[in-house]
Amino acid sequence: MTDNLLVRVNAALSDRYALERELGRGGAALVFLAQDVKHSRHVAIKVLRPELAASLGTDRFLREIEIAAALSHPHILPLYDSGEASGFLYYVMPYVAGESLRQRLQREQRLRLPDALHITAEVADALGYAHAHGVLHRDVKPENILLDSGHALVTDFGVARAISAAGEDRVTAPGMAVGTPAYMSPEQAGGENVDERADIYALGCVLYEMLAGEPPHNAPNARAILARKVREPMPDFRRVGEDLPDTLEHILRRALAVAPAERFATTQEFAEALTTRQPSWVQKLGRRTERPAPSPRSIAVLPFTNMSADPENEYFGDGIAEEITNALTRVQALRVASRTSAFQYKGKEQDIRRIGQELGVATVLEGSVRMAGGRLRVTAQLIGVRDGYHIWSDRYDREARDVFRIQDEIANRIVEALQVILSDDQRRALARPAAADVQAYERYLRGRYFLHLFQKHSVRHARQMFLEAIGMDPDYALAHAGLADACSFLYMYFEGTDSILEEADAASRRALDLAPDLAEAHASRGLAVSLRKRYAEAEPEFEWAIRLNPALFEPYYFYARTCFQQGRFEQAASLFERACEVHDDYQARLLAALSYKGLERHDEAFAAYGRALQSIEKHLELTPGDARALTLGAGCLARLGRTGEAKQWTVRALAIDPEDPVVVYSAACVHAILGMADDALDELAKALAVGFGNRKWILNDPDFESLRDHPRFRELVGEV
DSSP: OHHHHHHHHHHHHTTTEEEEEEEEEOSSEEEEEEEETTTTEEEEEEEEOHHHHHHHOHHHHHHHHHHHHTOOOTTBOOOOEEEEETTEEEEEEEOOOSEEHHHHHHHHSSOOHHHHHHHHHHHHHHHHHHHHTTOOOSOOSGGGEEEETTEEEEOOTTHHHHHHHTTOOSOOSTTOOSSOTTTOOHHHHTTOOOOHHHHHHHHHHHHHHHHHSSOSOOOSSHHHHHHHHHHSOOOOGGGTOTTSOHHHHHHHHHHTOSSGGGSOSSHHHHHHHHHTTHHHHHHHHTOOOOOOOOOSSEEEEOOOEEOSSOGGGHHHHHHHHHHHHHHHHTOTTSEEOOHHHHHTTTTOOOOHHHHHHHHTOSEEEEEEEEEETTEEEEEEEEEETTTOOEEEEEEEEEEGGGHHHHHHHHHHHHHHHTTOOOOHHHHHHHTOOSOSOHHHHHHHHHHHHHHHHOOHHHHHHHHHHHHHHHHHOTTOHHHHHHHHHHHHHIIIIIOOOHHHHHHHHHHHHHHHHHOTTOHHHHHHHHHHHHTTTOHHHHHHHHHHHHHHOTTOHHHHHHHHHHHHHTTOHHHHHHHHHHHHHHSOOHHHHHHHHHHHHHTTOHHHHHHHHHHHHHHHHHHHHHOTTOHHHHHHHHHHHHHTTOHHHHHHHHHHHHHHOTTOHHHHHHHHHHHHHTTOHHHHHHHHHHHHHTTOOOGGGGGGOGGGGGGTTOHHHHHHHHHO
């Protein structure tokens, strides 16, 4: 039967795929290993059983599975192709040489707790992403979870929905159910409308099985299994796993509640309940917590080395690396190390394998740039972290005006090398031109370089660079967004004048007019209008920017600051933490701690101050003369009770840059925390005098809690 079917399917698909052998079979489909003739790669083809295909219909199947094709996530196996050929309905996925979770459970029976939690967290992340895009899985089970290089990949999104559209939404016969009885939620088995909580129930069953060695409810047939789900509580899994903690059992009971309303509302909530307790569990159990292997589709882009005779061209290598990083972050199936994380290795001679291991990525891109006259030479090498070998390398000798095309080519070569399939939107995003004029692009890169330095003179220079870029290319949307950010920063920290705020407002409006689908433009617009206290107008801009590019740091950070300024500490803390997930920014970590402080959640605040200090110490290893980082680190030290070090760091910072408004303001904060009221008030007054522009920020700054009733502080606040 199967051999005959293999021959028939092979004949039907021979113009595109050459089937080699059967990989497996299930109630709904058979899986074959095949060669993709056009792309010369191995793929896995799932062919629906003929009887199921006949009841489903081609149009309905293709319509439903097309929804799944739009999903692009590191822990979702992408869909390459689908269609109908000679009556066979099929869909095509990458061939994963690893094993399924079912195969691993058959081999090991039970998994170690850290491994089970790691797999659950990655599957929950994939499900949460799909749910946010309106897609339920409806058949989460060990067979649909593949394990590749230590990571989980969820397969078969859209298939259960397609089958359900054919009227098979109940358990009617063996192998023909939408969902599998051992993992199916009671409401799904009853044919009721389901939401993401059905997938949470199924994931809870999978986690239970990973720990106990069997699903929570077993019985001779499907109907008996489903009856036990409704009538009997979750069995005590410690009968086969005596060393598992009570807290884990409580979490699982909630995930497996019969009533959906009693379960976790989201997969993220379920995962957080598990992972926030993992360290104490692992310590209790005496089990190792080694870092899992990085996803094969992960990368860090190092700053390109400046090989030009002119040292001022340093910005150009940084800018190319940053542009490639930004382009790759728009590919949701890629994990891309943040600019901040990757750029800490700038100018350091370190082994690529060590860098990749420290950043948790499987590949690293490094390169160099040489400019001479109007010519440009760019070299790029993509290196595998595990063995240190080149995956590919190339050299581009072009006219300088071709820099945009070079960046596009490098980004696309990376995507090809990592075997990521792009959606049409992502392909267009990768090819988005930076500017029509290469000289304008140079000015833009200079502007971004100086803006990142975050000093008064550097932000002013960044503003000038953006203005020059706009002068060369008036329709350059990114330059207008950069100008808006530079003006907003000047207003917030250095030059709190109405004219500079008006310039930020106008530049952000122009950026949006030119590029309404540019995430950076929406983020810049949100920041500019928030400084005018038009919060109802700012927040949709931040939210739209996040939707357009979830991997962009600024929307989360600007949005969080806006919430903090309004005293909305709960939302601010959440957004600052999300910003830090995008990249490890020490100021975002510190402000998250301040938000927890404002909520009087002191344990969380203490832990957040510790994380912020670690981030600052890492930054200071590379830039020990950063006065602003020193004062912010001093504030963390003060909050952590390390008074002597806090004072020393503050003295060092003020000796480096005694006139910088942000440095002086931060020193005032440190002395306020330490109870040195006179010093704090002197420095606060000086910060306002030398141009600390964001005076309203003071009103919600928890660092000045001890001075709220001080007459001099009230006088200064009165000036605000």
